[in-house]
Amino acid sequence: MRCPVVLECWVVVIGAFLAACLPPTGANDPKARNLLLVTIDTLRADHLGVYGYERPTSPHLDEFAKDAVVFDAAHSSSSWTLPGIATLMTGLYTSTHGCWNGRSYLPALIPTLAEQLTGEGFDTGAVVSHVFLDPRYGLHQGFGMYDDELVSKTKRKSHLAVTSPQIADKAIGWLEARAEADMRPWFLWLHFFDPHRRYLAHEPADRYDGEIAFSDLHLGRILDRLDALGMRDATLVIVTSDHGEEFLEHGGTGHRSTLYQEVQRVPLVIRAPGIEPGRRGEAVSLADIAPTVLELLGVAPLDSIAGRSLVPSLRGEALPDRPVVAELGGNLVWSRSIIGGRWKLLVDYENERQQLFDLDSDPAEKRNLAESEPERVVELREQLQSEIARALKWQKAYGPTGALDLSPSDLEQLRELGYTEN
Numbered sequence: 001m002r003c004p005v006v007l008e009c010w011v012v013v014i015g016a017f018l019a020a021c022l023p024p025t026g027a028n029d030p031k032a033r034n035l036l037l038v039t040i041d042t043l044r045a046d047h048l049g050v051y052g053y054e055r056p057t058s059p060h061l062d063e064f065a066k067d068a069v070v071f072d073a074a075h076s077s078s079s080w081t082l083p084g085i086a087t088l089m090t091g092l093y094t095s096t097h098g099c100w101n102g103r104s105y106l107p108a109l110i111p112t113l114a115e116q117l118t119g120e121g122f123d124t125g126a127v128v129s130h131v132f133l134d135p136r137y138g139l140h141q142g143f144g145m146y147d148d149e150l151v152s153k154t155k156r157k158s159h160l161a162v163t164s165p166q167i168a169d170k171a172i173g174w175l176e177a178r179a180e181a182d183m184r185p186w187f188l189w190l191h192f193f194d195p196h197r198r199y200l201a202h203e204p205a206d207r208y209d210g211e212i213a214f215s216d217l218h219l220g221r222i223l224d225r226l227d228a229l230g231m232r233d234a235t236l237v238i239v240t241s242d243h244g245e246e247f248l249e250h251g252g253t254g255h256r257s258t259l260y261q262e263v264q265r266v267p268l269v270i271r272a273p274g275i276e277p278g279r280r281g282e283a284v285s286l287a288d289i290a291p292t293v294l295e296l297l298g299v300a301p302l303d304s305i306a307g308r309s310l311v312p313s314l315r316g317e318a319l320p321d322r323p324v325v326a327e328l329g330g331n332l333v334w335s336r337s338i339i340g341g342r343w344k345l346l347v348d349y350e351n352e353r354q355q356l357f358d359l360d361s362d363p364a365e366k367r368n369l370a371e372s373e374p375e376r377v378v379e380l381r382e383q384l385q386s387e388i389a390r391a392l393k394w395q396k397a398y399g400p401t402g403a404l405d406l407s408p409s410d411l412e413q414l415r416e417l418g419y420t421e422n
Contacts, residue, residue, distance in 0.1 A: 031234075031273055031274065031298070032234065032235065032236035032272055032273050032296045032297055033185045033234040033235070033297075034185055034186045034187070034188075034231065034234055034235040034236065035117070035122075035186070035187040035188070035235070035236045035237075035238070035293055035297065036188050036190075036222075036226065036235055036236070036237045036238070037187070037188070037189045037190070037238050037240075037289075037293075038189075038190050038191075038192070038219060038222075038237070038238065038239045038240070039085065039088070039189070039190070039191045039192070039240055039241060039242055040191075040192040040212075040215055040219070040239070040240075040241050040267075041081065041130060041191065041192060041193045041194075041196045041241065041242055042196045042241070042242075042243065042244065042245050042255065043212065043215075043241035043244065043266065043267060044241075044244040044245055044262065044265070044266075045072075045074070045241075045244070045265050045266055045267040046265070047208070047209060047212055048061060048062070048212070048267055049061075049062040050062045050065040050070055050267070050269065051070075051072070051267065055209055056213070057209045057212040057213045057216065058212060058213070058216045059216065059220075060216050060217065060219055060220025060223065061216050061219060061220075061239060061267075061269065063220075064223055064237070064239070064269065064271065065269050065277075066277060067271055067277050068237075068269045068270055068271035068272075068277055069269070069270050069271075069272075069275060069276075069277060069278055069279070069280060069313075069314050070268075070269050070278075070279045070280070071268040071269070071270070071279075071280050071282075071284050071310075071313075072279055072280065072281050073265070073281060073282060073283045073284065073339075073359075074240065074265065074266050074267065074268035074284050074285070074286070075264045075265055075266065075283060075284070075285050075286070075324050075326060075339065076241070076242060076243045076244075076263075076264055076265075076266050076285075076286050076326065077093055077094060077285060077286050077287055077325065077326050077327065078094060078243065078259075078326055078327055078328055079243045079244070079255045079256050079257070079258065079259055079263035079264060079326070079328055080132075080242070080243055080255055080256035081130055081132045081133075081242045081243065082099045082102070082104065082132040082137060082139075083097070083099040083100070083327070084242035084243050084286060085132070085133070085139055085191075085242050086099040086106050086138075086139065087285075087286050087287050087306075088113075088240070088242070088286040088287075088289050088290065089106075089112045089113050089114065089139060089290065090106070090110055090111070090112055090113070090290065090302070090305075091113075091287050091288075091289075091290040091291055091302055091305040091306055091307040092110065092287065092304075092305065092306050092391065092394065093287060093306045093325055093327060093387070093388075093391045094327040094329070094391075095327060095388050095391035095392050095395060096110075096304075096306070096391045096392070096394045096395045096398070097110055097395075097401075098395060098400065098401035099137075099401075100329045100330060100331075100333075101329070101330045101331065102132075102404075102406065102411075102414050103403040103404045103406055104137075104401055104403070104404070105136060105137045105138040105401060105402070105404055106137065106138030106139055106141065106401070107138065107398055107399065107400075107401045107402075108138065108141065109398050109399060110398050111302055111303070112139075112141045112142045113142070113187075113289075113290045113293060113294070113302075114126075114141060114142030114143045114187065114189070115141055115142030116142070116290075116294060116299060116302060117142070117185075117187045117297070117299065118142050118143075118144060120185075120297075120299050121184055121185065122184065122185045122186055122187050123144060123178065123183055123184050123185070123186040123187070124142060124143045124144045124145070124186070124187045124188075125143060125144060125145035125146075125147070125174055125186070125187070125188050125189070126140070126143045126145070126146050126147065126188070126189040126190070126191075127147045127150070127167050127170045127171055127174070127188075127189075127190050127191070128146070128147070128148055128150065128151055128189075128190075128191045129150035129151060129161070129163040129166075129167060129191055129192065129193040130151065130191060130193050130196070131151060131413055131414065133148065133151055133191060134148060134151050135148060136404055137404075143189075145174075147170055150163045150166055150167065150193070161193065161194075162194060163192070163193050163194060164192055164193075164194045164214055164215045164217075164218040165218055167190055167191075167192055167218065168218035168219075168221045168222050171188065171190050171222050172221065172222060172225045174188060175188070175222075175225060175226060175229055175231065176225070176229065178231075179229040179230070179231065185297075190222070192215045192218070192219070194211045194214055194215050196211075208245070208247075219239070223237070233273055234273065235273075236270070236271070236272050236273070236293065236296050236297065237270070237271045237272075238268070238269070238270050238271075238289065238293070239267065239268075239269045240266055240267055240268045240269070240286065240289070241266040241267055242266070242286075243255050243263050243264070243266065244261075244262050244263045244264065244265060244266060245262065245263065246258065246260070246262050246263055247262070249262045249364065250262075250365070256328070258328070258335070259326050259327075259328055259335055259336070259337040259346055260346075260365050261344075261359070261363065261364070261365055264326050264337065266286070268284065268289075270292075270310070270314065272296055272314060275314045275315065276316070278316070280313050280314075282313065282319055283323075283324045283339045283340075283341075284310060284313075284319075284324065285306075285307055285324045285325070286307075287305075287306045287307030288307040288308055288309070288310050289307070289310075290302060290305070290307060291305055291307050291308060291309040291310075292307075292309045292310040292311055292314075294309075295309045295311045296311060296314075304394045304397070306325070306387070306390070306391060307322075308320045308322050323338050323339060323340045323380075323383050323384075323387060324338070324339040324340075325337070325338050325339075325384065325387050325388075326338075332349075333349055334348070334349060334350050335347060335348045335349060335350070336349075336384060336388070338380050338383055338384040338387065339359070340379075340380055340383060342358055342359050342360040343356065343357070343358060343359070343376060343380060344356070344357045344359050344365070345370075345376075345377060345380035345381065345384065346365075347381070347384065354370045354377055354381075355368045355370055356368060356369045356370040356373055356376060356377050356380070357369065
């Protein structure tokens with residue numbers, strides 16, 4: 001009669017013993033502890049093997065992407081560096097952060113990703129190589145170490161600078177120092193400059209593609225060292241760009257003139273611990289990177305943010321519904337675009353022109369459907385106005401940005417890079 005009771009007692013004892021021997025729930029669940037963010041200047045997604053390009057421009061990024069999630073429809077918030085990176089670092093569009101032209105800078109009151117992570121105890125560092133990443137422009141906010149030595153080099157000879165080897169060397173040294181000391185969680189941002197024109201020849205490819213391959217070679221050095229140091233399993237790695245480049249698709253070259261896909265679409269490849277590799281087709285923005293990073297690292301989100309976390313998409317779930325906005329301007333707003341689903345509306349304020357494209361059937365944006373789809377235009381225009389109204393409300397709360405006093409030599413350096421300030 002007592003056997004069932006005895007057996008029950010033994011079951012409880014054995015169960016308690018096994019529970020004590022096993023790790024607590026979730027202890028073996030992989031989780032990102034560190035962040036490596038790589039931005040490669042002027043990098044078109046469609047010039048990379050992972051996005052279907054036929055030339056071997058990106059073997060190291062392609063290999064990295066096999067273990068990552070690739071976003072096929074990622075977009076910059078503009079078509080040049082300063083507003084694109086400002087959006088990436090704040091999750092806000094240009095109408096809020098105010099980086100419209102070469103005299104603009106990011107206001108100190110706007111919180112950045114680096115400030116958020118520094119406040120959570122992260123060791124933060126950056127190695128940058130572009131004139132617009134000079135500390136005067138405010139993108140250094142929150143970084144404990146901000147290495148802008150290569151910015152000075154690009155200033156002196158903007159179109160002749162070759163900086164990818166030095167960026168890789170500095171990054172590897174920074175990672176090795178953290179591996180040896182086993183320090184607190186870290187965030188390292190690297191900005192490669194070489195694909196920016198004027199293009200220099202690098203074997204085996206020519207000009208623009210060669211600059212991409214050259215940068216990819218040194219990106220590979222960094223990723224290999226990260227793995228060799230045993231940091232891979234604890235590190236979230238993101239590779240993206242600030243904008244693309246025009247090659248006469250719509251009559252122009254360079255960037256900062258339009259918001260067509262050749263300059264707005266960028267690569268976005270994310271490798272996160274515990275996330276299965278794959279591809280995602282929904283339209284996403286550089287504004288989405290900061291909230292995604294914070295969620296993956298277990299940090300509270302930023303307030304008043306235009307972007308949304310991509311973590312649901314990384315896990316194969318549906319994303320919150322939110323359009324993707326881009327803006328371009330100088331002293332005045334020149335143009336804006338909005339992408340909702342398969343549709344993109346481009347509003348040219350200077351020429352009072354609207355263009356509507358079906359990106360699924362016309363990814364090259366050759367057929368303007370604005371006249372044949374007037375209701376669609378009205379719907380997207382209303383969504384755009386709503387997004388901008390919200391952005392301007394936040395801008396008013398943060399206060400206006402000032403203007404840098406650029407010297408004649410500063411202006412000449414910007415002209416060397418293809419930026420004309422007036």
